[in-house]
Amino acid sequence: MSFGIIASLILSLFAVWFVLSPLFEPPMPNFAASPSDGPLGPLLDAKERALRAIKDLEMDFSMGKLSQEDFDQSRRTLASEVAAILADIERHGGEG
Amino acid sequence: MVEFGQFSLCIAWLLALAVVIGGGVVGSGARTTPARLESLRRGTILVALTLGTSLIALGYLFVTNDYTVQYVWQYSNRDMPWIYKITAIWGGMDGSMLLWCFLVAAFSACVALRSRVYPRAIVAWLFSFLSSSTLFFTTITLFLTNPFRYLKSPVVMPDGNGLNPLLQNEYMAIHPPMLYLGFTGLAVPYAFCMAALASGQMSNDWIRLTRRWTLIGWTFLTAGIVLGGHWAYLELGWGGFWAWDPVENASFLPWLSATAFLHSVMVQERKGMLKVWNIFLIVLTYALTVFGTFLTRSGIVQSVHAFASTDIGWTFLVYLSTIIIVALGLSIYRRTELKPERAIESFFSREAVFLLNNLVLLSICFAVLWGVMFPVFSEAVTGVKQTVGIPFFNAVNVPLFLALIFLMGVGPSIAWKRSSLPQLLRSFAVPFVSAFVVAVALVFAGVVEFYPVLAYSLSFFGLMTILGEVQRGLSAQKGITHAGTWSPANLTTLWRRQRVKYGAHVIHFGVLIMTVAITASMAHKIEREFTLAPGERFSVGRFSLELNEFHEEQLANYEAIQAHVTLRALTSETPLEVLVPEMRFYRKNKETTTEVALRMGQREDVYLVLAGVDETGTKASMKVFVNPFQVWLWYGAIIMVVGGIIVAIPVPRGAKVRDSVSDKVAQSV
Structure with a gap:
């Protein structure tokens, strides 16, 4: 039997063991759960986006890209948006 | 060693098939148990390992001059230096396909190694779609372009044919692998996108992960394209680096659509807009990488880079159609989740500029694609194959590129959501005036052609907007830290907090340098x-x-x-x-x-x-x-790649926690 055939057999046995062994081992730690996995997912996403929008707005304002008037108006709108989302999350039993 | 290489390839094919089917079954089932996910994860990693051993086996056959193997006999000879014997692995169709298989599998394995931190709802589908790319390329390699086939000869040949002399260049050691890394890297965003659509996990998670993987593929592709240009410059002897050759264009097309995606994805992350558009861009990018491979290997277009005409083109067309149909079907199925959460409020906003930038990039993409396919279309319609040359590509693309340079200057300096006109005038006054002064100075210096003057002054406009951004960032930083004065610590803090943003500025700076170099080489050569x-x-x-x-x-x-x-x-x-x-x-x-x-x-x-x-x-x-x-063209490219690396480096997990501005903002509202 040539070296190539022996190496091929070893490789295939290793492949079978390596891939299938998790199915016969004791329970292992699960993969990560995303906070967005559950029913609150879209709300949590919306919250994250709205908070990021406020962060961007503040950064843009501090860099002089927005007038005071535009900043105040946009911040008010975004703040009320966040408040509404947080209320929604609390109503659905989540932690705002 | 031939049997071992061949057998490794077979095992890789079987494993990839198993992961594609297993991933689909586990992903669509109600219970995605950790054991099943782990099994799929290991399968994905093992595909890369087995393809790696197959590639090493082929390398061994080249180095040991085993001319019983047809591919080795065809692409090497005893007199070739050993480095070219290694590069000969991808010097022809069969070996290049094997390298392709290995790289796409290696990227899949990298994703699998990190997959424990990915949302478990998508990982089974993710493994399935990643392995579907590997499966396709491995199928072609195993059944149609197998590099381990024996030479049909009654005697063992004493020597081989040798590698194409044009490929006996040190850049061939690095250019094709880099380009393939770019192409295959862009299979990862596609897999993430399809996995998100298939699993229905359409939250921000997948889009955030996709952005980083796209950046990795994009950075490799940028490096690969420029290295190809450098190889052409040194080796082809026509004094240039880019000839709008069909195969050059084939690598440029996915670069354009990936660049468009890297901009529009920011809009989706922040605003929940452009969801369908982003899916379109990801699928288009992957489809264009497959299309590029089809172009080089089908023989439908003539190119100095193309492999010999072969009959495997139809397989790529079938795969291309499958990609598009699956993406279209899943997008229609998930259409409710893909509705935009808001609309663009003002034309004077960063999201509007990014959208415009996307339209310009895709216009260039379409123009290049049209130029590449024109010989095929013209032959189909008139019966005569007509080609379009450099003048066509320059005439169409130069104005579009200049528009892009202008938008590149405007985009980062304009606020999200909306900006007022007086604020814009204040932000852009200095860059505009500086660009105008440069234009006037150039005219007085004797540069009177319209496009070069415009290109130089727009590049200067872009440079001034970048400098303005850094200066405004430092001023804002002083305000945040309440120190009131500038210190090197301000710069470090600014860099740490806004690394992605300033990494993008580094990329833009590289583009500006390249623009000046390309303009000079076109106008004053x-x-x-x-x-x-x-x-x-x-x-x-x-x-x-x-x-x-x-x-x-x-x-x-x-x-x-x-x-x-x-x-x-x-x-x-x-x-x-x-x-x-x-x-x-x-x-x-x-x-x-x-x-x-x-x-x-x-x-x-x-x-x-x-x-x-x-x-x-x-x-x-x-x-x-x-x-x-x-030489500034190459410097600009290096800066672009460095910028890509800066942006692609993951943010340390601890830093995310420390910088959870969101929580502070949440408390304040």
């Missing part, structure tokens, strides 16, 4: 042909060239005629350098090539080609190019 006998001189630009002598060389692989030419400045008799262009005759391949002599300089390159020697052996025909600012 000098090209001359001349014949000299030893002792005679020729003047070009601010240089003179004197032919000293001819010299013949015999090497193992080829024989060469060299011309020794002294380069001087016109104003001085002191030699600057002796340039040695040569013509090589490769005995095995019976091919003649030219080797360029190059003097690279910060101000210009002097590029000398030996075109021929007359029958008496006393006169040389030569071609010289003086390419202004050429």
